[in-house]
Amino acid sequence: MAVLKVTFTKTKRDKLAQVLWILNWISVVTGAILFSLGIFLKVEINKRGELMAGRDIQYVPNMLIAVGLIACAINFLGGKICYDCVDSTKFLRWKLIMLPYIVCTFFFTFCVLVGALMCYGMHWELEESLDMGLTQAMRFYKDTDTPGRCFLKHTVDMLQIEFQCCGNNGYKDWFQIQWISNRYLDMSKKEVVDRLRSNVEGKYLTDGVPYSCCNINSPRPCIQQQITNNSAHFNYEHQTEELNLWMKGCRQALLESFTHIMRSIGFTVLITWLFELSVLTGVRYLQTSLENVLRQGDPNSDSCGWLLENSLMETARTNMSIIKSLGKSNQINTEYHPTNCRFFYENVSK
Amino acid sequence: MTLLKMKFNQQRRVRLAQGLWLMSWLAVTGGAFIFCLGVYLKTELLRRDEVMENAEIHVVPNILMMVGLASMGTNWVASRVCQDSLDVSRFPRWKVPLLAWFAMAALLCCLLLTVVVLSYALQGSLEDSLKVGLRNGIRFYKDTDVPGRCFQKETIDRLQMEFRCCGNNNFKDWFEVQWVSSRYLDFTSQEVKDRIRSNVDGRYLLDGVPFSCCNPASPRPCLQNHLTDSRAHYNYEYQSEELNLYSRGCRQALTDYYMGLMNSTGPGVLSLFSCVQMSVLLSMRYLQTAVEAAIASENPEGESEGYLLDKGVKETYQDVRAKVLGLLKFGQVDPSEDASGAAEGAKTADTEKAATPTPAS
Numbered sequence: 001m002a003v004l005k006v007t008f009t010k011t012k013r014d015k016l017a018q019v020l021w022i023l024n025w026i027s028v029v030t031g032a033i034l035f036s037l038g039i040f041l042k043v044e045i046n047k048r049g050e051l052m053a054g055r056d057i058q059y060v061p062n063m064l065i066a067v068g069l070i071a072c073a074i075n076f077l078g079g080k081i082c083y084d085c086v087d088s089t090k091f092l093r094w095k096l097i098m099l100p101y102i103v104c105t106f107f108f109t110f111c112v113l114v115g116a117l118m119c120y121g122m123h124w125e126l127e128e129s130l131d132m133g134l135t136q137a138m139r140f141y142k143d144t145d146t147p148g149r150c151f152l153k154h155t156v157d158m159l160q161i162e163f164q165c166c167g168n169n170g171y172k173d174w175f176q177i178q179w180i181s182n183r184y185l186d187m188s189k190k191e192v193v194d195r196l197r198s199n200v201e202g203k204y205l206t207d208g209v210p211y212s213c214c215n216i217n218s219p220r221p222c223i224q225q226q227i228t229n230n231s232a233h234f235n236y237e238h239q240t241e242e243l244n245l246w247m248k249g250c251r252q253a254l255l256e257s258f259t260h261i262m263r264s265i266g267f268t269v270l271i272t273w274l275f276e277l278s279v280l281t282g283v284r285y286l287q288t289s290l291e292n293v294l295r296q297g298d299p300n301s302d303s304c305g306w307l308l309e310n311s312l313m314e315t316a317r318t319n320m321s322i323i324k325s326l327g328k329s330n331q332i333n334t335e336y337h338p339t340n341c342r343f344f345y346e347n348v349s350k
Numbered sequence: 351m352t353l354l355k356m357k358f359n360q361q362r363r364v365r366l367a368q369g370l371w372l373m374s375w376l377a378v379t380g381g382a383f384i385f386c387l388g389v390y391l392k393t394e395l396l397r398r399d400e401v402m403e404n405a406e407i408h409v410v411p412n413i414l415m416m417v418g419l420a421s422m423g424t425n426w427v428a429s430r431v432c433q434d435s436l437d438v439s440r441f442p443r444w445k446v447p448l449l450a451w452f453a454m455a456a457l458l459c460c461l462l463l464t465v466v467v468l469s470y471a472l473q474g475s476l477e478d479s480l481k482v483g484l485r486n487g488i489r490f491y492k493d494t495d496v497p498g499r500c501f502q503k504e505t506i507d508r509l510q511m512e513f514r515c516c517g518n519n520n521f522k523d524w525f526e527v528q529w530v531s532s533r534y535l536d537f538t539s540q541e542v543k544d545r546i547r548s549n550v551d552g553r554y555l556l557d558g559v560p561f562s563c564c565n566p567a568s569p570r571p572c573l574q575n576h577l578t579d580s581r582a583h584y585n586y587e588y589q590s591e592e593l594n595l596y597s598r599g600c601r602q603a604l605t606d607y608y609m610g611l612m613n614s615t616g617p618g619v620l621s622l623f624s625c626v627q628m629s630v631l632l633s634m635r636y637l638q639t640a641v642e643a644a645i646a647s648e649n650p651e652g653e654s655e656g657y658l659l660d661k662g663v664k665e666t667y668q669d670v671r672a673k674v675l676g677l678l679k680f681g682q683v684d685p686s687e688d689a690s691g692a693a694e695g696a697k698t699a700d701t702e703k704a705a706t707p708t709p710a711s
Contacts (some may be wrong), residue, residue: 137384144569157566161511180571186584211561211572216507221530222561224574234536 002306008289011298016289017085020282025081027279028072030272033116035068037265044261048254050155053133057125060118064269067115070278074105077340078283079317088299091290098287105280112273119266126258130251134168142181157212163257165250166213171227173249178203178211209245281307352696353659358640360651366640367432374428377630380623381425384670385418387615394611396606400505406475410468410612417461421627424454428634435641448638455631460607469612476608479603481566484518491560492531507562515603516596517565521577523599528553529560559595568593632658 008016042061045052081098084090137156143149160166167173185192185204196202207228214222223244226232289305296303308315358366390412395402431448434440487506490499495678510516517523535542535554546552557578564572573594576582647654659666 067533150569152570154566161566181569184570184584211564212566213572214502214561216511219500219503219531220534224561234534234539236534 002304003308005304005306005309007302008285009302013286013289013293013303014086015281016286017082019087020082020279020286023078023275023279023282024082025074027075027276028079030275031068031071031075033068034071034272035065037268038062038064038066038068041261041265044258048159050152051130051133051137051159051254052126053136057122057129057291058202059124060115063111063115063118064265067112070108071112071272073328074101074108075276075279077101078105078279082286085286085290085318088290088293091294095291095294098283102280102284102287105276105283109273109276109280113268114160116266116273119262119269122262123255123259127251127255131255132167134251134254138168138173138179139177141177141179144181145183157184157210159250160210160212160246163250163253164215164246164247165253166209166246167249168251169249170247171209171213171245174209174213175205175207175228177203180204180206197245213245215243215246220244222315352655352657353662355655355657356636357653358571358636358644358656359653363637363640363644364436364653366633366637367435370630370637371429371432373423373626373630373633374432377425377623377626379424380431380626381418381421383418384421384619384623385415386621388414388416388418391611391615395608398509400501401480401483401487401509401600402476403486403613403706405477406479407608408471411464413461413465413468417458417465420454421458421623424451424458425627427451428630432637433633435637438645439640441645444641446460446633452631452635455627455634459624459627459631462620462627465670466616466620469616473605473609477601477605482602484496484600488518488523488527488529491529494531495533501704507560509600509604510560510562510596513600513603513607514596515598515600516559516563517599518601519599520597521559521563521595522527522561524559525555525557525578528555530554530556563595565596566592570594588648 034049038061041064042058044055046063066316078101081094081101084094117188137152140146140149140152142153144153184202187193192204195206197205199205206225208225209227211222211224214224221235223233223241228238230237284307285305287305287311289303291304292305293299293301310318331350358577366514388411391414392408395408395411427447428451431451434444484506487502487509490496490502491506492503493499532554537543542554545554545556549555556575558575558689559577561572561574561698564574570593573586573591578588579590580586635658636656639658640654642656643656644650644652661669
């Protein structure tokens, strides 16, 4: 009992082939779109490469790029096949290739689905990676004279200005690290020496933040130093002051930005997957109906097309037995074939 | 003596019409591109509207947009003329509109040239407009509680960060202005009182700048206050410090940006487009004369001559001048009627004069 059997007249077959030809070319375009989305994601991740540490999340854009290229190739081939299927003589050329092609494309659509799910699942790894990367970058903020780290001050400043954020979770992260290099500290001053002695590691900690944390929407000129000291500034209360500095943490800001990108890309990939699946279904119907036409002999007659010849269970059983017999073909065939022998002896006596 | 005469047989006329049709559609796309260029330039100018005092510079994008739209229409008409040119019955109706078309196309070429000249000539006006606008912005920086000026702080901060500039000419402009609002000054403090008394206007002036002047490329955390005092900061020398703040003035930065925008697009794109437009004009003239000559002759499918001008340049100019003056003369009174009219006028004046003396006596 065939699965989802549909009867096709000659005109319906021809129209199906033409429509599938166009759809395959549209799929080539969507494959190119996937490829460019992968490249876009790769560029975005590389732009913030200095702020991501530890986990390697490059596999997501790499997967998208590979899937996009393979989709272009597969659908290009599919377009050629469907173009030739309008003419039943040309179909004979592709007859043997079509079934393997359909099977390969079916497994390929799984890859597309996996790609889409990876886009959504990247969230947690990204958060961890950003957390570690930002902590490290803030620690090396002051090391503008160390090769390999001299650009981190610029990177963090531009990040805080562009994404309107301050610190890892909030501006208080800056109170726990020394972000002013020792080169600019006057060690002869008592205040500096007191601060250095006030903690175990001998770090110069202040309750101040870099200028890039300043909020441009504040009505007041920015207060960067002695933030927790209300008496240091006129008409200032640090518990209620919200407009002076950026309140959001940079990890959250970056995560939001990337999640937004990932969700859009994931959605596009899902739509592409559904489209590929429908094109594949059409190609399967075309293949089965054309094979039935060849079996019947008359090119202009009606024929049936189906997804599977027998039900799902029987198809699975036959495939398993085929795979088992492939294993057995290496053994010597010792069965007795009387008809073969008779044929052989008859010809030998002549 | 005709100018640049050429012979055209039927096949050449057909090819000329086809080539002209393609070129006119190319010119339509060029016109659309010029329109988009004008729109882009106008939006860029409007974005920084708050720091510009007058809108004189807006004449450049306005003319660009007008030229773009006009050329789209003109070249579309040209393509329709080409389509009709090979049909003997339909071409004669274009006879009069083509004169207007030639005038329009010539005007467009002139306008394009004007735009290129203007984009260089208006640089001074742009600089002056920016100077006044930025000076006001810096002066009203502290007035975040005054309606109508409350946005100036944000505007100036954003501008300085985006264009990497500080102040009008340089960062010292901030030393001459009170940019810290009195709302945030503690008037009981001695330091504040001293500063306010130190100048005639009673303003709180300091040698500090807002945070938006800070240069992120500096290896050192930004120094904003006591900039002229080398002893106020460790390992700091005011005269030799270059990386701490942005050294460029915002007026210079903005002028460079807009001039760069106009000069990169101006000469290249506009000269290319005016070449295309000129060639459309010349080809249209050849097509018009060739087809008209073919239609007028006994054999419309045979050979005909096309030319640019019927007579030489000087004679054509005199002809056109005489025609235009003739058109203008329709508005004036005819000289032959004038003499009799003057006599009548004199008679009525005499009768009036006879009537008026009675009140005097």
